[in-house]
Amino acid sequence: MALAVPPGGSTPPLSPAAGLGDASGSDSRPTPPPPARSPDRAGKPRRKPAVPRLPELTVVVVNFCQWRNTARLARQLRRSLAVRSGQAELVIVDNHSPFHPVVRRLKRLSGVTVQRFSRNHGFARAVNRGCRIGAESEGLETTERPRWVLLLNPDVTVPDGFLDDVLGTMDQLVGSDPTAGVVGFRLLNRDGSGQASSGPFPTLSNTVAGLFRPRSRRKCRHHEGQARQPVAWVTGGCLLVRRDCFTDLGGLDESFFLYYEDVDFCRRAAEAGWSVWYDPGLEVTHHWPLHDRRIPAPLRLMTRHALLTYACRHWPRWQAGLLAGLVWAEAGLRQAWAAARGDRGSAHCHGELRRLVGDVRSGRTAAARRCIRQAAAFLDPISAEQDGRT
Numbered sequence: 001m002a003l004a005v006p007p008g009g010s011t012p013p014l015s016p017a018a019g020l021g022d023a024s025g026s027d028s029r030p031t032p033p034p035p036a037r038s039p040d041r042a043g044k045p046r047r048k049p050a051v052p053r054l055p056e057l058t059v060v061v062v063n064f065c066q067w068r069n070t071a072r073l074a075r076q077l078r079r080s081l082a083v084r085s086g087q088a089e090l091v092i093v094d095n096h097s098p099f100h101p102v103v104r105r106l107k108r109l110s111g112v113t114v115q116r117f118s119r120n121h122g123f124a125r126a127v128n129r130g131c132r133i134g135a136e137s138e139g140l141e142t143t144e145r146p147r148w149v150l151l152l153n154p155d156v157t158v159p160d161g162f163l164d165d166v167l168g169t170m171d172q173l174v175g176s177d178p179t180a181g182v183v184g185f186r187l188l189n190r191d192g193s194g195q196a197s198s199g200p201f202p203t204l205s206n207t208v209a210g211l212f213r214p215r216s217r218r219k220c221r222h223h224e225g226q227a228r229q230p231v232a233w234v235t236g237g238c239l240l241v242r243r244d245c246f247t248d249l250g251g252l253d254e255s256f257f258l259y260y261e262d263v264d265f266c267r268r269a270a271e272a273g274w275s276v277w278y279d280p281g282l283e284v285t286h287h288w289p290l291h292d293r294r295i296p297a298p299l300r301l302m303t304r305h306a307l308l309t310y311a312c313r314h315w316p317r318w319q320a321g322l323l324a325g326l327v328w329a330e331a332g333l334r335q336a337w338a339a340a341r342g343d344r345g346s347a348h349c350h351g352e353l354r355r356l357v358g359d360v361r362s363g364r365t366a367a368a369r370r371c372i373r374q375a376a377a378f379l380d381p382i383s384a385e386q387d388g389r390t
Contacts, residue, residue: 123252187238288389
């Protein structure tokens with residue numbers, strides 16, 4: 001980590017040594033050395049030790065079977081002056097992926113911390129853990145911890161100097177809107193086209209209507225223009241959060257294992273008085289959004305669990321119950337179709353989804369989480385498909 005002064009200051013110039021004779025002068029007598037015990041008496045100021053700059057930004061990347069993508073993203077982020085100067089730190093939290101040789105190299109990088117879980121705890125819990133690592137582990141006081149947290153998916157690529165631009169955006173936001181708590185940036189597809197990354201809060205009506213729209217537009221909407229604008233929610237694939245807001249809300253809701261935790265967080269932020277923004281001034285490329293991937297039965301179980309959890313948190317009870325009935329019926333149809341094709345694995349998974357619906361509706365959180373963890377065990381090859389392809 002480079003050495004610098006605390007944020008907001010600049011390195012003071014060293015004063016020239018005082019009381020030393022001019023070597024070109026007529027006095028040829030040697031100048032006695034200053035007393036060793038008291039250098040200040042000779043007029044020479046003491047050199048103050050450089051103080052490491054405290055980070056203003058913590059970047060949290062949750063890895064799951066994508067070590068090569070994560071390593072590539074780490075290299076891109078470290079091309080920013082913010083990392084080299086200590087203004088930004090990178091925390092990688094791994095959700096029990098198989099070991100990869102790149103882990104050793106990542107651990108040796110300055111400004112990078114790697115935390116590995118012994119089991120897959122889900123995205124929300126990994127993010128919360130990552131936000132507590134880094135500055136806190138170095139013994140900093142609460143007031144000294146980074147002011148913002150940036151969540152990034154491993155399957156994104158960022159331009160050189162990206163974090164420097166993020167720091168500039170942070171300062172602009174605080175100046176223009178003291179209540180700014182969450183910011184999402186513009187996402188691009190691999191071909192350079194725009195990728196929808198925010199949308200209205202899910203309701204029963206727009207969720208059902210979304211079944212008749214392309215997958216890329218079921219949850220999210222495209223925004224025109226280059227102006228920063230307030231939105232309901234922004235995706236967690238590239239999400240900038242003010243630490244005060246994150247702390248105020250207690251982090252992401254760990255009832256969500258994967259998906260919809262970003263929507264829930266933005267909703268709770270708005271209810272607590274924080275503003276949510278979409279800022280197209282910064283761009284990153286998101287290579288493998290959910291709508292571009294195949295949805296095998298274990299992954300569908302997770303997306304349905306997330307939607308049901310959100311509905312139970314934020315919808316009227318009767319609407320959450322109606323959604324649960326629809327999901328239960330859908331799972332039954334998919335189970336029958338999988339059985340007819342001889343796909344016993346998918347049939348079993350859809351049967352588990354029907355059981356999961358009852359667990360979520362009845363508040364049996366522990367049983368629901370066990371079911372989710374069992375499904376997560378089948379996601380390793382699905383996630384690994386994209387590794388090294390960003």
